[in-house]
């Protein structure tokens with residue numbers, strides 16, 4: 001173990017050094033207080049120090065005070081040396097932060113046991129610090145675990161709430177869709193008869209509103225209560241082409257082109273065809289709405305076979321989405337469309353469908369330039 005001694009009397013210093021070296025210490029000897037302080041302030045100082053009380057320049061007690069004030073870590077065990085007749089020095093030394101004292105001339109056996117006591121205290125201090133650190137780490141881990149638990153709990157509560165809202169609203173949706181269907185059928189029958197011009201127009205308005213209400217209710221039902229997926233191998237290209245025909249006419253009216261960039265190596269994905277159709281349709285509708293009235297609009301559908309996944313990109317040249325809204329668009333009922341136009345459920349439905357298929361969906365967008373949705377779905381090969 002290293003020990004520092006500071007004494008201005010060469011004879012005394014040398015005898016102390018000789019004794020300590022014989023005792024197995026590695027001794028660092030200083031001849032004044034300032035030198036001792038510099039050594040004790042080094043990054044890796046000796047942990048034991050014997051300081052003479054009276055030294056020219058900085059006295060031992062002053063060094064002691066400075067060490068206590070400036071060096072918190074590691075702890076340095078300090079013994080002050082004083083002469084027999086000055087017992088008041090002992091009190092002052094201890095008050096300045098010394099751990100122990102030794103009366104000059106020192107007694108070999110006494111110094112030995114006092115140093116042993118000092119080492120015991122340093123060991124205890126090191127062990128205490130180790131335990132404190134372990135405790136701090138444990139606390140940190142506990143805090144983290146608690147945070148995660150709270151997150152899981154609130155997620156569970158939310159899921160529980162959503163599930164009960166889901167059951168409730170899918171029942172309500174069913175009840176609303178019945179009369180809507182009857183109304184729509186009745187109006188279709190009424191339109192077969194001859195009516196004055198104005199009545200026909202009114203019937204069209206009613207019909208349009210019924211269709212709007214039906215869309216909202218259908219979306220809500222789909223969101224609230226998705227039926228069990230029927231998983232089978234699906235050819236993505238085929239399915240997209242089929243889905244696109246449902247909306248292609250509308251797109252043409254708005255001068256929107258669909259470009260296809262299909263990877264010929266694409267393997268089949270395991271999926272529910274109806275649900276994937278819904279995903280494509282919702283994305284197509286969103287892209288259409290975002291590009292309406294813009295110059296040279298196009299939607300590019302790009303597929304790529306990855307190791308165990310298929311990547312499908314929907315790249316539109318629409319309005320884009322401001323950065324600050326990007327993490328909102330998947331929230332249920334979040335819409336920027338006019339009242340009655342959008343339910344804000346399209347992307348929520350897509351999200352939960354993709355999640356159920358063990359896939360992911362991400363969005364990249366640049367305001368004024370366009371938006372890209374990237375879907376990753378596991379391929380047939382990755383199943384089982």
Ligand SMILES: Nc1ncnc2c1ncn2[C@@H]1O[C@H](COP(=O)(O)OP(=O)(O)OP(=O)(O)O)[C@@H](O)[C@H]1O
Nearest residue numbers: 286287290329335336337342343344345346347371
């Ligand atoms: N391709 C896109 N380009 C720009 N904004 C988009 C795009 N897709 C979605 N958004 C934004 O995200 C919002 C939420 O989309 P989502 O499909 O969930 O609902 P919606 O389209 O508003 O309503 P619904 O799908 O019921 O008709 C949209 O209102 C729109 O602001």
Ligand SMILES: [Mg+2]
Nearest residue numbers: 282286346347
């Ligand atoms: Mg939508």
